Every structure is written in structure tokens, then in C-alpha cells.
Amino acid sequence: MSQRRVLVLNGVNLGRLGQRQPEVYGATTHAQLAEHLVSTGRGLGLDVDVRQTDHEGEFVGWLHEAAADELPVVLNPGAWSHYSYAIADAVVQVPFAVEVHISNVHRRETWRHTMVISPYVTGTILGLGLGGYDLALAHVASTLPA
Numbered sequence: 139m140s141q142r143r144v145l146v147l148n149g150v151n152l153g154r155l156g157q158r159q160p161e162v163y164g165a166t167t168h169a170q171l172a173e174h175l176v177s178t179g180r181g182l183g184l185d186v187d188v189r190q191t192d193h194e195g196e197f198v199g200w201l202h203e204a205a206a207d208e209l210p211v212v213l214n215p216g217a218w219s220h221y222s223y224a225i226a227d228a229v230v231q232v233p234f235a236v237e238v239h240i241s242n243v244h245r246r247e248t249w250r251h252t253m254v255i256s257p258y259v260t261g262t263i264l265g266l267g268l269g270g271y272d273l274a275l276a277h278v279a280s281t282l283p284a
Contacts (some may be wrong), residue, residue: 139256142183142282148190149197149216151223162241166268176273181280182235185245194222201228210234210282212274219243219255229258234281236274239264 148168151158151185156167161210172188179186180187191197197215211232218225220240229235235258242265243250256262265272 142279143185143187143207143209144179144275144278145187145196145200145209146172146186146215146275147200147211147212147213147215148188148213149207149218150192150194151216152214153192155189155268157163164240165221166235171268171271174268175275179275179279182275182280183284184275184282188277194218194224199227200222201225201232205231205233208233210236210278212238212271212278213259214238214240214271215255220250220252222253223254226255226258234275234278235259237262237264237272238270240267240270241265273274 153168155163156165160204167183168190175188176186189200197218211234212224214237215222237256237259238244261275266273
């Protein structure tokens with residue numbers, strides 16, 4: 139199977155997976171998640187590049203890279219999902235994007251219910267834990283040409 143490149147972009151605070159609120163986000167670290175997604179992607183014929191940043195401008199730059207290279211993106215912007223119009227404007231330019239949230243944001247604080255990025259992505263997966271990333275990669279693999 140030919141390899142197809144996909145960016146998995148994780149935003150603010152996701153570098154603290156395994157340490158931050160394990161009752162919400164689990165015990166898996168971001169490094170373990172990245173390793174798992176690269177392996178899962180390989181099995182799906184995808185070349186997965188996992189990145190994480192706490193800097194909004196860097197995240198926007200990665201989305202511009204995806205837009206320029208016409209790469210699909212799986213993204214979890216973290217709290218930026220609720221207020222970053224800069225990221226929303228960048229996502230609009232990406233040809234195919236799946237938004238993932240580990241928790242069901244609609245079962246959490248009211249401020250998390252507003253999602254400014256969701257209207258501009260291909261689809262959103264939320265509340266399925268880290269398995270949401272696997273589903274997103276499977277969807278990307280099934281949608282991209284071989």
C-alpha cells in the first residue's frame with residue numbers, strides 16, 4: 139500500500155497528556171499517543187506526522203503548510219477550539235480536516251460548548267477518548283485515493 143502523508147496537530151495543553159486531569163484525558167502521554175498514531179497510520183497506509191504546540195502561531199503555520207501541500211489534517215486544537223478565529227481562518231484553507239476532542243466538550247463547562255473551528259472541518263469526533271484519533275485516521279485512509 140502506498141504511503142499517504144497526514145498531519146496530526148495537537149494544540150495547547152495536549153503536551154501534558156498523562157499528567158493533566160487523567161480522569162478526563164487518561165494516563166497515556168503525548169509521546170505514547172504519537173508513537174501509537176504513527177504505527178496505526180502505517181497499518182492504514184498513511185505516513186503520519188504528529189506535532190504538538192502551545193503556541194497558536196505555530197499551529198496556524200502548520201495548517202498553512204497542510205493547505206499549501208494539500209495534506210489532510212487530524213487536529214485537536216484544545217481550548218483554541220472555543221475562541222481561535224485565527225485557527226478557524228487557517229482550517230478553512232485545508233482541503234480535508236477532522237477535528238478530534240478526547241472528552242465530550244458538551245458534557246463539560248458551558249464555555250466549552252462554543253466551537254468556532256468545527257464549522258470549517260470535514261467532521262468532528264468527540265468524547266471517545268484517544269480512540270477518536272484512530273477513528274479519524276481510519277476515515278482519512280478510507281477517503282484518500284490509494
